[in-house]
Amino acid sequence: MNDEDIVIPHKKKMDRAMKAIKLKEGVYWVGVIDWDLRNFHGYITQRGSTYNAYLIIDEKVTLIDNVKSFLFEEMLSRISDIIDPSKIDVLIQNHTEMDHSGGLPELIKYLPDTAIYTNANGIKALKRHFKQDWNFNEIKSGDSIKIGKRTLAFLTTPMVHWPDNQFTYCPEEKILFSNDGFGQHIASNERFAKELPAGIVMEEAKKYYANIVLPYSKQVKKVLEEAGKWDINMICPSHGVIWTAENIPEILSAYHNWAYNIADDYKALIIYDTMWKSTQKLAYTISAAFEAEGFRAQLVNLQTNHISDVMTAVMDAKFIAVGSPTLNSSILPTVAAFLYYLKGLSPRNKIGLAFGSYGWGGQSIPILHQLLGDPKECGFAMLEPVQVQYIPDEEELTRIKSNLQRQIREKLNAM
Protein backbone atom coordinates (compact mmCIF):
# COMPACT_ATOMS: atom_id res chain seq x y z
CA MET A 1 0.00 0.00 0.00
CA ASN A 2 1.31 3.45 -0.92
CA ASP A 3 1.08 6.44 1.40
CA GLU A 4 -1.44 8.13 -0.91
CA ASP A 5 -3.81 5.13 -0.58
CA ILE A 6 -4.18 5.67 3.12
CA VAL A 7 -7.30 7.68 3.89
CA ILE A 8 -7.22 9.60 7.14
CA PRO A 9 -10.79 10.55 8.01
CA HIS A 10 -11.68 14.06 9.17
CA LYS A 11 -8.40 15.63 8.27
CA LYS A 12 -10.09 18.50 6.48
CA LYS A 13 -10.20 21.90 8.15
CA MET A 14 -13.72 22.83 9.16
CA ASP A 15 -14.99 26.24 10.18
CA ARG A 16 -18.73 26.08 10.41
CA ALA A 17 -19.40 27.34 13.92
CA MET A 18 -22.62 29.36 13.87
CA LYS A 19 -22.09 30.18 10.21
CA ALA A 20 -24.32 29.77 7.20
CA ILE A 21 -23.29 26.84 5.01
CA LYS A 22 -23.30 27.50 1.28
CA LEU A 23 -25.16 24.78 -0.64
CA LYS A 24 -25.10 26.46 -4.05
CA GLU A 25 -24.42 30.03 -5.18
CA GLY A 26 -26.92 32.15 -3.21
CA VAL A 27 -28.48 29.20 -1.35
CA TYR A 28 -27.50 28.58 2.27
CA TRP A 29 -28.28 26.27 5.16
CA VAL A 30 -29.06 28.46 8.17
CA GLY A 31 -30.51 25.81 10.48
CA VAL A 32 -29.52 24.75 13.98
CA ILE A 33 -28.04 21.68 15.62
CA ASP A 34 -29.79 20.11 18.61
CA TRP A 35 -26.94 18.01 19.98
CA ASP A 36 -28.81 17.07 23.17
CA LEU A 37 -32.10 15.84 21.76
CA ARG A 38 -32.63 12.24 22.86
CA ASN A 39 -36.41 11.92 22.95
CA PHE A 40 -38.64 13.47 20.31
CA HIS A 41 -42.24 12.84 21.34
CA GLY A 42 -41.36 9.30 22.38
CA TYR A 43 -39.01 8.58 19.47
CA ILE A 44 -35.52 7.95 20.84
CA THR A 45 -33.05 10.13 18.94
CA GLN A 46 -29.66 8.71 19.98
CA ARG A 47 -27.85 10.96 17.52
CA GLY A 48 -29.69 14.21 18.29
CA SER A 49 -31.10 16.20 15.38
CA THR A 50 -31.01 19.39 13.37
CA TYR A 51 -33.81 21.77 12.43
CA ASN A 52 -32.95 22.94 8.95
CA ALA A 53 -33.81 26.35 7.56
CA TYR A 54 -32.69 27.55 4.14
CA LEU A 55 -31.90 31.06 2.98
CA ILE A 56 -32.04 32.08 -0.68
CA ILE A 57 -30.45 35.36 -1.71
CA ASP A 58 -32.34 36.69 -4.71
CA GLU A 59 -34.27 39.88 -5.52
CA LYS A 60 -36.60 38.75 -2.78
CA VAL A 61 -34.58 37.26 0.04
CA THR A 62 -36.36 34.08 1.09
CA LEU A 63 -36.24 31.93 4.19
CA ILE A 64 -37.65 28.41 4.00
CA ASP A 65 -38.81 27.09 7.39
CA ASN A 66 -37.26 27.97 10.72
CA VAL A 67 -36.37 26.24 13.98
CA LYS A 68 -37.43 25.31 17.52
CA SER A 69 -37.89 28.51 19.49
CA PHE A 70 -35.11 27.84 22.01
CA LEU A 71 -32.55 27.71 19.17
CA PHE A 72 -33.79 30.85 17.40
CA GLU A 73 -30.65 32.86 18.20
CA GLU A 74 -28.46 30.23 16.55
CA MET A 75 -30.48 30.49 13.34
CA LEU A 76 -30.36 34.28 13.52
CA SER A 77 -26.59 34.21 13.86
CA ARG A 78 -26.27 32.02 10.76
CA ILE A 79 -28.61 34.28 8.76
CA SER A 80 -26.66 37.34 9.96
CA ASP A 81 -23.50 35.72 8.62
CA ILE A 82 -24.96 36.36 5.13
CA ILE A 83 -27.47 39.19 5.41
CA ASP A 84 -29.22 41.48 7.87
CA PRO A 85 -32.23 39.35 8.94
CA SER A 86 -34.57 42.34 8.55
CA LYS A 87 -33.86 42.15 4.78
CA ILE A 88 -35.83 38.90 4.41
CA ASP A 89 -38.80 39.50 2.06
CA VAL A 90 -40.45 36.09 1.88
CA LEU A 91 -41.05 33.35 4.44
CA ILE A 92 -42.01 29.90 3.23
CA GLN A 93 -43.56 27.66 5.84
CA ASN A 94 -43.49 24.07 4.60
CA HIS A 95 -44.88 22.67 7.86
CA THR A 96 -46.51 24.02 11.01
CA GLU A 97 -44.99 21.69 13.60
CA MET A 98 -43.03 23.79 16.07
CA ASP A 99 -39.62 22.32 15.30
CA HIS A 100 -39.97 24.20 11.98
CA SER A 101 -42.16 27.14 12.97
CA GLY A 102 -41.24 27.83 16.60
CA GLY A 103 -38.97 30.72 15.57
CA LEU A 104 -41.79 32.58 13.78
CA PRO A 105 -42.93 34.85 16.64
CA GLU A 106 -39.35 36.09 17.18
CA LEU A 107 -38.67 36.33 13.46
CA ILE A 108 -41.83 38.36 12.85
CA LYS A 109 -40.51 40.96 15.33
CA TYR A 110 -37.77 41.67 12.77
CA LEU A 111 -40.12 41.32 9.80
CA PRO A 112 -43.59 42.48 10.86
CA ASP A 113 -45.16 42.63 7.39
CA THR A 114 -43.27 39.88 5.64
CA ALA A 115 -45.37 37.58 3.49
CA ILE A 116 -45.65 34.02 4.76
CA TYR A 117 -46.40 31.53 1.99
CA THR A 118 -48.10 28.30 2.93
CA ASN A 119 -51.19 26.27 2.03
CA ALA A 120 -54.68 26.64 3.52
CA ASN A 121 -54.07 23.90 6.11
CA GLY A 122 -50.80 25.58 7.04
CA ILE A 123 -52.49 28.95 7.58
CA LYS A 124 -55.21 27.34 9.71
CA ALA A 125 -52.67 25.43 11.80
CA LEU A 126 -50.28 28.40 12.22
CA LYS A 127 -53.20 30.52 13.46
CA ARG A 128 -54.11 27.77 15.96
CA HIS A 129 -50.51 27.59 17.15
CA PHE A 130 -49.59 31.27 17.41
CA LYS A 131 -52.98 33.08 17.63
CA GLN A 132 -51.68 35.71 15.21
CA ASP A 133 -53.03 37.09 11.97
CA TRP A 134 -49.71 37.55 10.20
CA ASN A 135 -49.38 38.35 6.47
CA PHE A 136 -50.40 34.88 5.29
CA ASN A 137 -50.44 34.16 1.55
CA GLU A 138 -52.23 30.98 0.58
CA ILE A 139 -50.64 28.76 -2.06
CA LYS A 140 -52.17 25.73 -3.73
CA SER A 141 -50.45 22.65 -5.09
CA GLY A 142 -48.99 23.53 -8.50
CA ASP A 143 -48.66 27.26 -7.70
CA SER A 144 -45.31 28.97 -7.93
CA ILE A 145 -43.84 32.35 -7.05
CA LYS A 146 -40.94 34.29 -8.59
CA ILE A 147 -38.36 35.58 -6.11
CA GLY A 148 -36.12 37.12 -8.78
CA LYS A 149 -34.23 34.88 -11.16
CA ARG A 150 -35.47 31.91 -9.21
CA THR A 151 -38.90 30.28 -9.03
CA LEU A 152 -40.34 28.45 -6.04
CA ALA A 153 -42.96 25.84 -6.95
CA PHE A 154 -45.20 24.20 -4.37
CA LEU A 155 -46.48 20.67 -4.00
CA THR A 156 -48.82 20.13 -1.07
CA THR A 157 -48.10 16.79 0.58
CA PRO A 158 -51.04 16.44 2.98
CA MET A 159 -50.54 13.81 5.70
CA VAL A 160 -46.86 13.37 5.00
CA HIS A 161 -47.08 13.66 7.97
CA TRP A 162 -49.50 16.50 8.96
CA PRO A 163 -52.36 17.99 6.90
CA ASP A 164 -50.30 21.15 6.30
CA ASN A 165 -47.10 19.60 4.90
CA GLN A 166 -45.80 20.85 1.56
CA PHE A 167 -42.68 20.59 -0.57
CA THR A 168 -41.03 23.61 -2.22
CA TYR A 169 -39.04 23.10 -5.41
CA CYS A 170 -36.62 25.49 -7.08
CA PRO A 171 -36.25 24.44 -10.75
CA GLU A 172 -33.36 26.82 -11.51
CA GLU A 173 -31.29 25.24 -8.72
CA LYS A 174 -32.83 21.73 -9.04
CA ILE A 175 -33.31 21.75 -5.27
CA LEU A 176 -36.23 20.12 -3.50
CA PHE A 177 -36.95 21.52 -0.03
CA SER A 178 -38.79 18.47 1.25
CA ASN A 179 -39.37 19.40 4.89
CA ASP A 180 -39.89 16.18 6.90
CA GLY A 181 -39.73 13.98 3.78
CA PHE A 182 -36.30 12.29 3.48
CA GLY A 183 -35.33 13.57 6.95
CA GLN A 184 -33.17 11.81 9.55
CA HIS A 185 -32.51 12.67 13.18
CA ILE A 186 -28.76 13.27 13.10
CA ALA A 187 -26.94 16.10 14.86
CA SER A 188 -23.71 16.78 13.03
CA ASN A 189 -21.55 19.56 11.70
CA GLU A 190 -21.50 17.67 8.41
CA ARG A 191 -24.28 19.02 6.21
CA PHE A 192 -24.30 16.47 3.40
CA ALA A 193 -25.17 12.78 3.52
CA LYS A 194 -22.01 12.08 1.50
CA GLU A 195 -19.88 13.40 4.38
CA LEU A 196 -21.12 10.75 6.83
CA PRO A 197 -20.93 6.93 6.69
CA ALA A 198 -23.73 5.90 4.31
CA GLY A 199 -24.97 3.10 6.57
CA ILE A 200 -25.60 5.49 9.46
CA VAL A 201 -27.49 8.01 7.33
CA MET A 202 -29.66 5.35 5.70
CA GLU A 203 -30.40 3.68 9.04
CA GLU A 204 -31.52 7.03 10.51
CA ALA A 205 -33.59 7.79 7.40
CA LYS A 206 -35.21 4.38 7.80
CA LYS A 207 -35.87 4.96 11.49
CA TYR A 208 -37.43 8.32 10.65
CA TYR A 209 -39.69 6.72 8.03
CA ALA A 210 -40.65 3.86 10.38
CA ASN A 211 -41.61 6.15 13.25
CA ILE A 212 -43.02 9.22 11.48
CA VAL A 213 -43.91 8.58 7.85
CA LEU A 214 -44.96 4.90 7.71
CA PRO A 215 -48.71 5.39 8.39
CA TYR A 216 -48.86 7.74 5.42
CA SER A 217 -47.23 5.43 2.87
CA LYS A 218 -50.23 5.70 0.57
CA GLN A 219 -49.72 9.47 0.37
CA VAL A 220 -45.95 9.01 -0.01
CA LYS A 221 -46.54 6.94 -3.16
CA LYS A 222 -48.47 9.84 -4.71
CA VAL A 223 -45.86 12.37 -3.64
CA LEU A 224 -43.02 10.28 -5.10
CA GLU A 225 -44.90 10.15 -8.38
CA GLU A 226 -45.47 13.93 -8.44
CA ALA A 227 -41.99 14.88 -7.26
CA GLY A 228 -40.56 12.34 -9.75
CA LYS A 229 -41.52 14.77 -12.54
CA TRP A 230 -39.00 17.30 -11.24
CA ASP A 231 -35.34 17.38 -12.15
CA ILE A 232 -33.66 17.22 -8.72
CA ASN A 233 -29.97 17.16 -7.83
CA MET A 234 -30.27 18.20 -4.19
CA ILE A 235 -32.85 17.26 -1.56
CA CYS A 236 -32.89 19.54 1.46
CA PRO A 237 -34.94 17.99 4.26
CA SER A 238 -35.84 19.74 7.52
CA HIS A 239 -33.91 17.26 9.71
CA GLY A 240 -30.43 15.87 9.34
CA VAL A 241 -28.16 15.93 6.34
CA ILE A 242 -28.76 16.98 2.73
CA TRP A 243 -28.92 14.50 -0.13
CA THR A 244 -26.86 15.26 -3.24
CA ALA A 245 -26.63 13.60 -6.66
CA GLU A 246 -24.39 10.80 -5.31
CA ASN A 247 -27.05 9.40 -2.98
CA ILE A 248 -30.41 10.72 -4.24
CA PRO A 249 -31.11 7.48 -6.19
CA GLU A 250 -30.46 5.45 -3.02
CA ILE A 251 -32.83 7.43 -0.79
CA LEU A 252 -35.52 7.57 -3.50
CA SER A 253 -35.41 3.84 -4.03
CA ALA A 254 -35.47 3.25 -0.26
CA TYR A 255 -38.55 5.50 0.01
CA HIS A 256 -40.15 3.53 -2.81
CA ASN A 257 -39.57 0.22 -0.98
CA TRP A 258 -40.75 1.60 2.36
CA ALA A 259 -43.86 3.22 0.86
CA TYR A 260 -44.77 -0.04 -0.89
CA ASN A 261 -44.09 -2.05 2.30
CA ILE A 262 -41.57 -4.19 0.46
CA ALA A 263 -40.08 -6.54 3.05
CA ASP A 264 -37.44 -9.25 3.01
CA ASP A 265 -39.36 -12.56 2.75
CA TYR A 266 -36.50 -14.21 4.64
CA LYS A 267 -36.33 -11.87 7.61
CA ALA A 268 -38.12 -12.71 10.87
CA LEU A 269 -38.36 -10.45 13.88
CA ILE A 270 -39.13 -12.06 17.23
CA ILE A 271 -40.27 -9.45 19.75
CA TYR A 272 -41.08 -10.37 23.34
CA ASP A 273 -40.89 -9.65 27.04
CA THR A 274 -40.72 -12.20 29.83
CA MET A 275 -40.92 -12.43 33.63
CA TRP A 276 -39.29 -15.82 34.32
CA LYS A 277 -37.75 -16.52 30.90
CA SER A 278 -40.22 -19.16 29.64
CA THR A 279 -41.47 -16.85 26.89
CA GLN A 280 -37.82 -16.13 26.13
CA LYS A 281 -37.21 -19.87 25.67
CA LEU A 282 -40.08 -19.89 23.17
CA ALA A 283 -38.60 -16.82 21.44
CA TYR A 284 -35.24 -18.59 20.99
CA THR A 285 -36.97 -21.72 19.69
CA ILE A 286 -39.00 -19.66 17.21
CA SER A 287 -35.80 -17.94 16.11
CA ALA A 288 -34.15 -21.35 15.61
CA ALA A 289 -37.10 -22.52 13.49
CA PHE A 290 -36.77 -19.51 11.19
CA GLU A 291 -32.99 -19.90 10.98
CA ALA A 292 -33.40 -23.58 10.10
CA GLU A 293 -35.52 -22.44 7.14
CA GLY A 294 -32.80 -20.08 5.93
CA PHE A 295 -34.08 -16.88 7.52
CA ARG A 296 -32.25 -13.97 9.06
CA ALA A 297 -33.90 -13.96 12.48
CA GLN A 298 -33.59 -11.06 14.92
CA LEU A 299 -34.52 -11.36 18.61
CA VAL A 300 -35.83 -8.24 20.32
CA ASN A 301 -36.37 -8.17 24.07
CA LEU A 302 -38.62 -5.21 24.90
CA GLN A 303 -36.85 -4.76 28.24
CA THR A 304 -33.68 -3.73 26.46
CA ASN A 305 -34.89 -2.29 23.15
CA HIS A 306 -36.82 0.92 22.61
CA ILE A 307 -40.01 0.64 20.57
CA SER A 308 -38.80 3.29 18.13
CA ASP A 309 -35.78 1.10 17.31
CA VAL A 310 -37.96 -1.99 17.10
CA MET A 311 -40.07 -0.21 14.48
CA THR A 312 -36.99 0.31 12.30
CA ALA A 313 -36.42 -3.44 12.35
CA VAL A 314 -40.11 -4.13 11.60
CA MET A 315 -39.85 -2.28 8.29
CA ASP A 316 -38.08 -4.94 6.28
CA ALA A 317 -39.14 -8.10 8.16
CA LYS A 318 -41.86 -10.18 6.51
CA PHE A 319 -42.50 -12.30 9.61
CA ILE A 320 -43.26 -10.60 12.94
CA ALA A 321 -43.61 -12.84 16.04
CA VAL A 322 -44.73 -11.19 19.28
CA GLY A 323 -44.60 -12.94 22.65
CA SER A 324 -45.82 -12.23 26.15
CA PRO A 325 -46.50 -14.34 29.22
CA THR A 326 -49.91 -13.92 30.80
CA LEU A 327 -49.92 -11.31 33.52
CA ASN A 328 -53.16 -10.66 35.40
CA SER A 329 -55.26 -12.16 32.60
CA SER A 330 -53.56 -9.93 30.03
CA ILE A 331 -50.21 -9.17 28.35
CA LEU A 332 -47.16 -7.43 29.78
CA PRO A 333 -47.41 -3.61 29.64
CA THR A 334 -44.21 -3.34 27.53
CA VAL A 335 -45.74 -5.60 24.88
CA ALA A 336 -49.08 -3.74 25.04
CA ALA A 337 -47.29 -0.42 24.54
CA PHE A 338 -45.37 -1.80 21.58
CA LEU A 339 -48.50 -3.23 19.95
CA TYR A 340 -50.40 0.04 20.27
CA TYR A 341 -47.44 1.87 18.74
CA LEU A 342 -47.21 -0.75 15.98
CA LYS A 343 -50.91 -0.51 15.17
CA GLY A 344 -50.72 3.30 14.89
CA LEU A 345 -47.80 3.09 12.48
CA SER A 346 -49.69 0.48 10.39
CA PRO A 347 -47.06 -1.62 8.64
CA ARG A 348 -48.67 -3.74 5.92
CA ASN A 349 -48.16 -7.15 4.24
CA LYS A 350 -46.75 -8.90 7.30
CA ILE A 351 -47.17 -12.44 8.60
CA GLY A 352 -47.65 -12.55 12.36
CA LEU A 353 -47.21 -15.11 15.11
CA ALA A 354 -48.42 -14.85 18.73
CA PHE A 355 -46.60 -16.78 21.45
CA GLY A 356 -46.22 -16.94 25.20
CA SER A 357 -46.05 -18.92 28.39
CA TYR A 358 -48.86 -18.90 30.94
CA GLY A 359 -49.81 -20.35 34.30
CA TRP A 360 -53.56 -21.01 34.31
CA GLY A 361 -55.88 -18.81 32.19
CA GLY A 362 -53.36 -18.19 29.35
CA GLN A 363 -55.16 -15.07 28.08
CA SER A 364 -52.03 -13.37 26.70
CA ILE A 365 -51.84 -15.64 23.65
CA PRO A 366 -55.37 -15.02 22.24
CA ILE A 367 -54.99 -11.32 23.07
CA LEU A 368 -51.73 -11.14 21.07
CA HIS A 369 -53.23 -13.19 18.25
CA GLN A 370 -56.17 -10.78 18.05
CA LEU A 371 -54.06 -7.61 18.28
CA LEU A 372 -51.79 -8.80 15.49
CA GLY A 373 -54.34 -10.51 13.25
CA ASP A 374 -57.63 -8.62 13.50
CA PRO A 375 -58.11 -6.41 10.42
CA LYS A 376 -59.19 -3.61 12.75
CA GLU A 377 -55.90 -3.98 14.63
CA CYS A 378 -52.61 -4.77 12.82
CA GLY A 379 -54.28 -6.94 10.18
CA PHE A 380 -51.39 -9.39 9.71
CA ALA A 381 -51.88 -12.86 8.16
CA MET A 382 -51.36 -15.17 11.15
CA LEU A 383 -49.55 -18.44 11.83
CA GLU A 384 -50.88 -20.80 14.52
CA PRO A 385 -50.22 -19.38 17.99
CA VAL A 386 -47.55 -20.98 20.18
CA GLN A 387 -48.30 -21.44 23.87
CA VAL A 388 -46.86 -23.44 26.74
CA GLN A 389 -47.95 -23.77 30.36
CA TYR A 390 -45.22 -22.54 32.71
CA ILE A 391 -41.75 -23.78 31.71
CA PRO A 392 -41.44 -25.54 28.33
CA ASP A 393 -39.49 -28.82 28.28
CA GLU A 394 -37.18 -30.06 25.51
CA GLU A 395 -39.85 -32.23 23.94
CA GLU A 396 -42.31 -29.31 23.73
CA LEU A 397 -39.67 -27.03 22.27
CA THR A 398 -38.74 -29.64 19.63
CA ARG A 399 -42.41 -30.05 18.69
CA ILE A 400 -42.94 -26.26 18.52
CA LYS A 401 -39.88 -25.87 16.29
CA SER A 402 -40.82 -28.55 13.78
CA ASN A 403 -44.47 -27.45 13.68
CA LEU A 404 -43.39 -23.87 13.00
CA GLN A 405 -40.90 -24.95 10.31
CA ARG A 406 -43.73 -26.76 8.53
CA GLN A 407 -45.93 -23.64 8.65
CA ILE A 408 -43.11 -21.39 7.44
CA ARG A 409 -42.52 -23.69 4.45
CA GLU A 410 -46.24 -23.70 3.65
CA LYS A 411 -46.39 -19.89 3.79
CA LEU A 412 -43.32 -19.51 1.60
CA ASN A 413 -44.77 -21.94 -0.94
CA ALA A 414 -48.00 -19.97 -1.00
CA MET A 415 -46.24 -16.62 -1.57
Ligand SMILES: Cc1cc2nc3c(=O)[nH]c(=O)nc-3n(C[C@H](O)[C@H](O)[C@H](O)COP(=O)(O)O)c2cc1C
Ligand atom coordinates in the same frame (compact mmCIF):
# COMPACT_ATOMS: atom_id res chain seq x y z
C1 LIG B 1 -47.67 -11.37 38.86
C2 LIG B 1 -48.05 -12.54 37.99
C3 LIG B 1 -49.33 -12.60 37.48
C4 LIG B 1 -49.70 -13.68 36.69
N1 LIG B 1 -50.96 -13.70 36.18
C5 LIG B 1 -51.33 -14.75 35.42
C6 LIG B 1 -52.64 -14.82 34.89
O1 LIG B 1 -53.48 -13.93 35.12
N2 LIG B 1 -52.97 -15.88 34.12
C7 LIG B 1 -52.07 -16.85 33.81
O2 LIG B 1 -52.38 -17.74 33.04
N3 LIG B 1 -50.82 -16.82 34.33
C8 LIG B 1 -50.43 -15.81 35.13
N4 LIG B 1 -49.16 -15.75 35.64
C9 LIG B 1 -48.26 -16.91 35.42
C10 LIG B 1 -47.25 -16.66 34.28
O3 LIG B 1 -47.93 -16.39 33.09
C11 LIG B 1 -46.36 -17.86 34.18
O4 LIG B 1 -45.53 -17.92 35.31
C12 LIG B 1 -45.52 -17.87 32.92
O5 LIG B 1 -44.84 -19.10 32.80
C13 LIG B 1 -44.49 -16.76 32.94
O6 LIG B 1 -43.82 -16.74 31.74
P1 LIG B 1 -42.40 -16.03 31.62
O7 LIG B 1 -41.40 -16.94 32.24
O8 LIG B 1 -42.17 -15.81 30.18
O9 LIG B 1 -42.50 -14.73 32.36
C14 LIG B 1 -48.79 -14.70 36.43
C15 LIG B 1 -47.49 -14.62 36.95
C16 LIG B 1 -47.12 -13.54 37.71
C17 LIG B 1 -45.72 -13.47 38.24
